[in-house]
Amino acid sequence: MSRKFALTGAVALAIALTPLAAGTATAAPASTQQEAAVTTVYYSTSGAPSFRSQINQGAANWNSSVTNVRLVERSSGASLRYVEGNDPRGSYAQTNGHGSGTIFIDYTQAQQYYPVRITAHETGHALGLPDHYSGPCSELMSGGGPGTSCRVAVPNSAERSRVNSLWANGFAANNAPEQRIYEDGTVLTF
Numbered sequence: 001m002s003r004k005f006a007l008t009g010a011v012a013l014a015i016a017l018t019p020l021a022a023g024t025a026t027a028a029p030a031s032t033q034q035e036a037a038v039t040t041v042y043y044s045t046s047g048a049p050s051f052r053s054q055i056n057q058g059a060a061n062w063n064s065s066v067t068n069v070r071l072v073e074r075s076s077g078a079s080l081r082y083v084e085g086n087d088p089r090g091s092y093a094q095t096n097g098h099g100s101g102t103i104f105i106d107y108t109q110a111q112q113y114y115p116v117r118i119t120a121h122e123t124g125h126a127l128g129l130p131d132h133y134s135g136p137c138s139e140l141m142s143g144g145g146p147g148t149s150c151r152v153a154v155p156n157s158a159e160r161s162r163v164n165s166l167w168a169n170g171f172a173a174n175n176a177p178e179q180r181i182y183e184d185g186t187v188l189t190f
């Protein structure tokens with residue numbers, strides 16, 4: 001029994017030392033590596049005062065999930081604008097899928113569904129993600145597909161990876177036309 005404890009102690013010591021060794025080994029190359037630039041997308045909530053806190057929460061959920069793009073609220077000069085109102089087709093994102101456009105929050109839909117899921121989902125369109133209504137509640141872009149009880153308002157790992165990939169080169173190489181993506185499945189291209 002004492003021999004077994006001794007062995008366990010030796011293994012524990014080896015494990016404890018490993019991170020130190022690994023840290024020392026990676027420290028030198030890390031200092032010469034160029035850090036990937038983070039692209040900032042400025043958004044305005046002035047057209048959607050009722051949902052400002054939900055919009056900001058949705059943006060914060062994205063900011064804590066991805067590394068290549070960051071959403072920052074700004075009252076003027078924003079490329080992404082949130083507005084609110086009534087539309088029989090519900091909420092929509094009219095966007096180039098790369099940080100520009102208008103996101104419309106529908107009052108009726110915001111009473112039926114969890115509003116932060118709506119704002120985070122619509123923001124997902126502005127960051128480049130399409131709808132995927134057949135997905136589970138854990139998938140942000142499944143939107144209203146899983147029903148009104150779904151309160152997940154953060155992107156899943158696949159959605160995070162996709163957005164990081166789409167923003168790896170910042171605003172560069174984006175020639176997409178604006179589309180209006182309604183949450184009833186209608187997509188209009190401009």
Ligand SMILES: [Zn+2]
Nearest residue numbers: 131143181183
């Ligand atoms: Zn959608």
